[in-house]
Amino acid sequence: xxxxxxxxxxCAALLATTTMxxxxxxxxxxxxSASSPTGNVQFWTLQDPTxxxxxxxxxxxxSTGNGKVTLSVIASDGYKDxxxxxxxxxxxxxxxxxxxxGSLSDYVKAGKLVTLxxxxxxxxxxxxxxxxxxxxxxxxxxxRGTQPVFMFYNKKVFTDAGVQPPQTWSDLTNLVKVFKxxxxxxxxxxxxxxxxxxxxxxxxxxxxxxxxPELFNKIQAGDWSQWKDPAVLKTAQLVKELVxxxxxGKNFGSVSxxxxxxxxxxxxxxxxxxxxxxxxxxxxxxxxxxxxxSGMGYxxxxxxxxxxxxxxxxxxxxxxxxxxxxxxxxxxxxEFLKTSYSDTYVxxxxxxxxxxxxxxxxxxxxxxxxxxYANFQYDLVSKAPSxxxxxxxxxxxxxxxxxxxxxxxLFNGQSTPEQFVSAxxxxxx
Amino acid sequence: MVSLxxxxxxxxxxxxxxxxxxxxxxxxxxxxxxxxxxLVFAVAPMVGVLYLSLTSWDGLNAPxxxxxxxxxxxxxxxxxxQSTLVTGVLLVGNIAVQAPISILLGVWSAGHQRNRAxxxxxxxxxLLLSTAATAVMWRQLLDPNFGVPAKLxxxxxxxxxxxxxxxxxxxxxxxxxWQFVPFHSLLYQGAARAIPNTLYQAAEIDGxxxxxxxxxxxxxxxRNTMVTxxxxxxxxxxxxxxxxxxxxxxxxxxxxxxxPFSMYQTAFRTYDYGYASAIASFxxxxxxxxxxxxxxxxxxxxxxxxxxxx
Numbered sequence: 001x002x003x004x005x006x007x008x009x010x011c012a013a014l015l016a017t018t019t020m021x022x023x024x025x026x027x028x029x030x031x032x033s034a035s036s037p038t039g040n041v042q043f044w045t046l047q048d049p050t051x052x053x054x055x056x057x058x059x060x061x062x063s064t065g066n067g068k069v070t071l072s073v074i075a076s077d078g079y080k081d082x083x084x085x086x087x088x089x090x091x092x093x094x095x096x097x098x099x100x101x102g103s104l105s106d107y108v109k110a111g112k113l114v115t116l117x118x119x120x121x122x123x124x125x126x127x128x129x130x131x132x133x134x135x136x137x138x139x140x141x142x143x144r145g146t147q148p149v150f151m152f153y154n155k156k157v158f159t160d161a162g163v164q165p166p167q168t169w170s171d172l173t174n175l176v177k178v179f180k181x182x183x184x185x186x187x188x189x190x191x192x193x194x195x196x197x198x199x200x201x202x203x204x205x206x207x208x209x210x211x212x213p214e215l216f217n218k219i220q221a222g223d224w225s226q227w228k229d230p231a232v233l234k235t236a237q238l239v240k241e242l243v244x245x246x247x248x249g250k251n252f253g254s255v256s257x258x259x260x261x262x263x264x265x266x267x268x269x270x271x272x273x274x275x276x277x278x279x280x281x282x283x284x285x286x287x288x289x290x291x292x293x294s295g296m297g298y299x300x301x302x303x304x305x306x307x308x309x310x311x312x313x314x315x316x317x318x319x320x321x322x323x324x325x326x327x328x329x330x331x332x333x334x335e336f337l338k339t340s341y342s343d344t345y346v347x348x349x350x351x352x353x354x355x356x357x358x359x360x361x362x363x364x365x366x367x368x369x370x371x372x373y374a375n376f377q378y379d380l381v382s383k384a385p386s387x388x389x390x391x392x393x394x395x396x397x398x399x400x401x402x403x404x405x406x407x408x409x410l411f412n413g414q415s416t417p418e419q420f421v422s423a424x425x426x427x428x429x
Numbered sequence: 430m431v432s433l434x435x436x437x438x439x440x441x442x443x444x445x446x447x448x449x450x451x452x453x454x455x456x457x458x459x460x461x462x463x464x465x466x467x468l469v470f471a472v473a474p475m476v477g478v479l480y481l482s483l484t485s486w487d488g489l490n491a492p493x494x495x496x497x498x499x500x501x502x503x504x505x506x507x508x509x510x511q512s513t514l515v516t517g518v519l520l521v522g523n524i525a526v527q528a529p530i531s532i533l534l535g536v537w538s539a540g541h542q543r544n545r546a547x548x549x550x551x552x553x554x555x556l557l558l559s560t561a562a563t564a565v566m567w568r569q570l571l572d573p574n575f576g577v578p579a580k581l582x583x584x585x586x587x588x589x590x591x592x593x594x595x596x597x598x599x600x601x602x603x604x605x606x607w608q609f610v611p612f613h614s615l616l617y618q619g620a621a622r623a624i625p626n627t628l629y630q631a632a633e634i635d636g637x638x639x640x641x642x643x644x645x646x647x648x649x650x651x652r653n654t655m656v657t658x659x660x661x662x663x664x665x666x667x668x669x670x671x672x673x674x675x676x677x678x679x680x681x682x683x684x685x686x687x688x689p690f691s692m693y694q695t696a697f698r699t700y701d702y703g704y705a706s707a708i709a710s711f712x713x714x715x716x717x718x719x720x721x722x723x724x725x726x727x728x729x730x731x732x733x734x735x736x737x738x739x
Contacts, residue, residue, distance in 0.1 A: 081697045088488045106700075110489035192591055193680020251573035253592020253681050265574055401698040409682040412592060 037331035038067035041094035044083060046320075047075045049282040050144060053348035057339045067332030069095070077194065080397060087112055087325070094328025095336065100131030100140050100321045101389050102220075102396030107323075108134040114324040115139060117334065123341040127381075128357035131389050132321045140321030143340050145278070145354030146381050149201050149316035149390075152280050153273040153297045154266055157184060165273075165299040169209075169238075172302050176247045179272045185249035187242075188271035189411075190257035196408040197392060198257055201275050202242075203407055204315040204391055206235040209304035213313055213386035220394050224428040227421060231308075236410055236417030238304075243411060253412050259287040267291040275301070277316050278377055281353045281370070298373070300380060314384040317393065319357050350374065355381070402427050475713060481706035488700050499707040508683060509691065509708065515598070516687040520666040522602045523609075527662060528655070531610050535617025536647055549618070553611040560608065564675030567604045594684035597677045601685060605672055609665070613658045620654035621647060625736070650735050656727040660720055667716045688712050 211231035392400030578588030696705035
């Protein structure tokens with residue numbers, strides 16, 4: 001009776017447990033790469049208003065017998081973390097939504113992505129494909145509309161004040177005074193730490209207007225010393241002037257982006273304007289449909305006097321992309337990519353207020369829910385000499401994350417323009 | 430009667446003596462499931478983290494051994510020491526706020542009156558909410574334009590509650606306390622109910638009032654529970670980052686970027702798993718050290734009972 005578990009039995013139990021764990025681990029690693037041309041593919045996508053269009057496309061595709069695509073909708077905040085973790089593991093998705101640029105280069109270097117067929121390019125506008133290429137190889141094709149950043153404004157607030165939207169920087173600073181006097185926040189900006197990308201948009205536009213797109217192109221290409229360019233310091237000083245003059249109100253540091261935050265401020269007339277990507281329209285449609293339809297105006301970012309940049313330049317997300325990993329069965333993936341420029345998919349996007357960058361999109365814009373809005377964006381993008389991708393996307397998260405923190409400190413007054421320049425310059429050793 | 434009782438006592442003692450030799454310690458084999466679990470899920474990851482802290486790893490390619498590079502960077506990193514300071518401030522703030530409230534609440538709810546039972550049930554509701562739900566709810570409540578601060582301008586000034594370091598830290602303490610006071614109250618409630626009634630009866634005979642009873646009987650009797658509860662708070666404070674992530678995201682700037690949050694951000698935002706592992710190892714050291722110190726200071730390791738002499 002003594003020692004119910006003898007030492008030998010204990011060893012056997014330990015061995016059995018170990019064997020079990022090894023087996024489980026082995027199960028986990030299978031499925032890392034696909035062998036048969038058709039099969040099941042996980043498609044990870046970001047939660048947004050176009051998910052229903054993607055769902056329809058997936059359902060239609062699944063009935064064609066080329067394999068099965070499963071759509072996983074992932075909420076905005078955790079998407080990039082989850083993707084990165086997934087890409088390093090056996091649970092790698094076969095297809096995934098992304099922002100192109102820097103977000104893909106790590107995956108390409110690690111050999112996780114499939115180079116796509118050149119023939120796909122003919123279905124899309126060339127300018128929209130640039131961020132989908134890494135080292136000249138096509139690894140992502142557009143899956144959503146173009147998302148330029150521009151100024152949205154509340155028409156009623158402007159009519160009541162008897163003013164016009166800004167065309168120049170001095171217009172803009174005058175409007176700050178007008179709206180402040182009326183107790184309206186001139187610009188809604190989301191300054192809480194999760195939303196500092198809304199502050200980044202101001203920096204991107206100001207740098208582009210002051211120095212032109214070449215400055216950031218050089219930085220993106222790896223010349224980090226370009227942050228010392230006087231235009232960056234000037235940008236930071238302009239931001240500080242705006243903050244100090246009350247252009248963003250006093251409590252923007254606690255404001256969140258979107259419904260319940262900046263979007264609500266705009267549609268309730270508590271703020272006059274907001275600098276935001278074109279997706280603001282869809283957010284407003286969800287929260288205040290009447291406002292989206294008739295109460296919201298939009299205008300390009302104003303010119304800045306004495307700046308070298310072309311006032312027609314645009315920043316934002318040229319578009320979002322879909323990429324294929326080595327985990328996807330090749331035929332299923334390549335067949336599914338075809339849906340991204342199919343008439344029904346493009347029409348679905350147009351119905352949601354998107355401006356797709358496919359060659360067949362132009363004719364459909366007339367049938368958009370708000371043709372004027374669709375054409376405004378289309379014209380903005382097609383006439384822009386340069387379309388700079390959002391910096392955090394272009395640089396990738398490793399550099400983009402600390403950059404956003406520094407921008408936040410500048411807006412909060414936690415660092416001076418000079419400190420901002422030196423802190424950002426020091427981000428990359 | 431007397432002889433009968435003593436005879437039974439003797440018989441009982443004899444029975445016990447007979448039984449004693451068969452009561453031996455259980456075989457070492459019984460410890461194996463627990464040991465394996467501990468090895469696989471605690472020791473192995475810790476060793477892994479220590480190893481990773483000596484490498485440079487982006488999570489996609491194989492880790493590169495870099496020796497002590499991460500650690501020398503760690504020591505020169507002003508941000509880390511600021512994070513350590515903020516972690517300490519939050520920790521002390523949380524204990525200072527939560528401990529008194531949960532002791533009072535726990536002792537109060539230990540009473541068997543019906544209204545206390547009903548109210549306690551309501552007080553314990555936050556325990557049922559996940560941290561994510563708690564954080565999202567509080568973020569809405571604290572919204573400067575559409576939340577509580579907008580309605581109570583006199584109290585909140587320009588209502589930029591999450592946009593300043595002081596405001597953000599106070600918010601974090603309030604929300605964490607709101608979430609965890611019920612748990613600690615529950616600990617104290619149980620402990621307070623276990624205090625023998627005879628102590629209070631004796632005190633009452635001696636003429637001690639309610640306050641004196643609380644100070645001289647209830648508090649000393651709760652000593653071990655205080656150690657348990659404080660240990661939970663310290664370890665929880667050193668490892669909890671979810672509320673920071675969801676409520677302030679480490680902001681404004683890096684003002685509430687506590688160590689676990691820095692670790693998360695280094696690992697999962699900037700993909701520097703090697704350096705993140707160094708931060709994790711430091712946290713591990715800190716948490717182990719803190720809980721050991723707590724045991725030593727409080728004499729909890731001696732496991733002396735509060736019921737001695739009863």
